[in-house]
Amino acid sequence: xxxxxxxxxxxxxxxxxxxxxxxxxxxxxxxxxxxxxxxxxxxxxxxxxxxxxxxxxxxxxxxxxxxxxxxxxxxxxxxxxxxxxxxxxxxxxxxxxxxxxxxxxxxxxxxxxxxxxxxxxxxxxxxxxxxxxxxxxxxxxxxxxx
Numbered sequence: 001x002x003x004x005x006x007x008x009x010x011x012x013x014x015x016x017x018x019x020x021x022x023x024x025x026x027x028x029x030x031x032x033x034x035x036x037x038x039x040x041x042x043x044x045x046x047x048x049x050x051x052x053x054x055x056x057x058x059x060x061x062x063x064x065x066x067x068x069x070x071x072x073x074x075x076x077x078x079x080x081x082x083x084x085x086x087x088x089x090x091x092x093x094x095x096x097x098x099x100x101x102x103x104x105x106x107x108x109x110x111x112x113x114x115x116x117x118x119x120x121x122x123x124x125x126x127x128x129x130x131x132x133x134x135x136x137x138x139x140x141x142x143x144x145x146x
Contacts, residue, residue, distance in 0.1 A: 046090065047083055054082050 031037040058078050065071040100108040135141040 046086055054078075 058075060061074065061078075062071055065074060097108060097111055100111055131137040
């Protein structure tokens with residue numbers, strides 16, 4: 001006879017996740033046909049991800065700035081630059097897919113597969129280079145700043 005234990009936390013987490021999912025579904029149902037909503041949703045997700053991904057770099061520099069006004073100014077310029085850079089790169093990456101999606105559906109499918117494989121291959125290359133060649137995963141890491 002198996003005894004199973006359920007914690008209250010896991011039930012609450014599931015309920016809150018389902019509740020959040022239902023709210024998102026409601027928002028999608030009511031605003032999903034609006035062109036502005038369709039453009040704003042991925043933009044907001046991209047903004048949050050781009051700022052979150054580069055926060056460590058911003059914090060490193062902020063530690064060296066003594067004047068709070070300059071620190072706020074730096075954060076504003078850094079944030080705007082990060083957002084603009086991400087928008088430019090994303091736009092440049094989307095153009096071939098958008099063009100191919102309209103004209104050549106098989107080419108679009110091939111571009112998707114190729115970009116995924118290239119991304120995975122580059123990631124594996126970085127893991128090998130940093131982890132094994134530079135010794136991050138070994139007992140003798142060798143890193144010399146330039």
